[in-house]
Amino acid sequence: FYDELVTAVFPPRCCSARFNLAFLMFLGFTVVYGLRVNLSVAMVAMVNSTDPDPVPQYPWDSKTQGWLLGAFFFGYLCTQIPGGYLAGHYGGKIFLGLGVLGTAVLTLLTPLAAQWGSYWLFGLRALEGFGEGVTYPAMMALWARWAPPLERSRLMTMSGSGGSFGAFVALPLTGFICQMLGWPAVFYLCGERGKHSETDTTCPRLSSRKRFTVICRSLTREHCHGWTVPLLHMALSVPLWAIIITQMCSNWAFYTLLTSLPTYMDVILHFDLQSNGFLSSLPYLGGWMMSTLSGVAADALIERRALSVTTVRKLFTLAGLLLPSAFLVAVIYAGCNHILTVTFLTLSSTTGGFSAAGVFINQIDIAPRYAGFLLGITNTFGTIPGVVAPIVTGYFTEDHTLAGWAKVFWVAAGINASGAAIFTLFGSAKLQSWALTEEERAEAERKRSRSISH
Template structure:
């Protein structure tokens, strides 16, 4: 056992120290394979989530008509000509386009908490897999829905949100059973970085496909990424498992290392102390910061192609490539941030709570400042893209802050906690585009977007202040109640003996 340190929060180190963690390392462990499968799963769901943001520019012929009355602040430097495919286009005004973009999040909001509860009780494998499969099938049906009518397209997007809403809680629940405390940051952040890689890849490819005649143009966007989702589902079904005890190919050494460090939980004994969860100060710190981070993130995710095309006057293919560029920096920050965070914890440089606050507050302050600067660089496209990239670079650091913090304060309830916080953090998905639409509906000018960015700044700052004073890296007392640990169990549902009812006091700190 590594030596404890004293701090303001009386935090210690995880159950196994650095030497024990090193002894479990090898080439590709079962937990690493799960991280890769999870990465590819989130890659697919985000490809299918964000491709509409790019394709909508080609689908809506109303945009090109309205451009004649838009502010010409940034006109004249780049071509605004758009070569579209032969597929049908639709006369959707700005309000209709925002309704279509927001529809996904209404469904996404509904299944967050139920998804977390189901994953915590029954396991996340099938919940995650079927959630992605649902989104995949509906993505393939999107061109048909669009031709059937706006209402059908909105309905399909709501259903996609229902399917995809279970993915983050389900994966968080799986990491509650798979991620040793010293590896939480790097395993979880690598997995969720797949979402940002999906944004990086899908944005430029969607722009190119919309500009081509392949399968008519924009419909090819949905057919391509839908097909990739089907392929992934086959591999996930065959290779993923809910717990180390269920994995047929895991080495005895790796299974022992994982189960000694986090225990082997009997899911049927799990009951959620819901009142304690909602009266927990550290839990509210995560909820608020998650909301703040997602407000800025969704503002960019759904509206960046619109800003690049209608304000900075990039053409469609350029908008696709440049929409993905900032997310390269976000992806790098997520992946390497997780490595650095666990290095700081493993080597006793910072406590878990200090590490989470450092990464979370950097991850909120950097994009807060950068987005405001975007609004003041005028038509300087180079500086605008630079600051957008810096904003996304900073935002990636929050993954090692509030996004992983559920696993610290209540690892056995990580799925349901992620469902709760992600439910609140989904509100910006439809509120953000509505605010952008209301503020920019007249002329889409830089001054109007400047207000959008200042709103993001204020929300980011609120997240920083609350997380600084309210967050913790310590496993909460309510999280230890009715928690059954069965070490080296031979069966997933083995009945625990009396001596196995325990929680190591150093676990998860």
């Protein structure tokens, strides 16, 4: 019956309204990630005292740089849960759009804040994170309503992969702009472009497709969750805590590379600014491609019933955490070999894309009704490494030696591997009882009663 409904009602995937929506989200996340990572490359130019260009430069040591690179995530932490809660109640459209627009406007003020001092720049970056914190929970809330169960993996990985693609585009572009026009131009150009990229993330075709809306929402068991949520049940949910801890572990390595890789390319491998930006972006090209393909592969396995949803999520999470750990260790033993180091870093981020179809969309499996709110919770915890990792990296690399960077990669690899073990043991994709509506709970009781009577 389910397959007949999908075939009869859902339009072809390549031109369907939900895939147009996924593409619009992809573009939105491309913009917000570009705005997020541009400081990572620009920082090299901002503190490079040997650069003869007549642009402002600042005597910030590695500790200060670490705090500034992590400042974004202090604000990002604050709006994840409120954003997920409100997006689950009102819908995600307005929050996704405002998140993009607010971050773009604040980016324009970056050169002024840097001129006023590191504390002002820290505060501005935290405000940018505050505005951008609502975007991912808003995406999850939208897909909880619009994604058919057999297309969740591909639609969500396609949307979210805009982050990796944004990093891939922004890092080399930032290096080029810094070298050609000076680092202040990065923030003026990126901020102005972001203002014009604030996207309406709802497709007009959706409002006229009543059959699609009714059936899609019924198949995903999704309704607005209202003002009350089962907080106690969530706090005691083992599968939810497995997601939280695993995302924290995975994000430690991800944010370490996102914020500190350009510095590593500059200090250890001694690449010029333009090459630095391009080579720092390669891992995100691989991550974008792998996350998109993993979503398609995961849906294919689920649709053909080759594996259970739980097994699929665990398999992709295991591959997406253990393989990057192995390649980070390989980076340590590659030393200053440019080719091997860049290759292993690229492979680490590329294989990390597997987890996009695993733990990072598991919230919609266990509780589609509260998916946006749950993503706010898991992303809040998952953002803590974004705050801590750059600061720890700054302390480890204070003496700018290869041994200090080896500590950075060992810690990231070990934390990643721990996350893989935790999700394998405790993760699940089964719909949780506390996520059911009253009608669904009553229906489940009737089925149980009938099965007992027979």
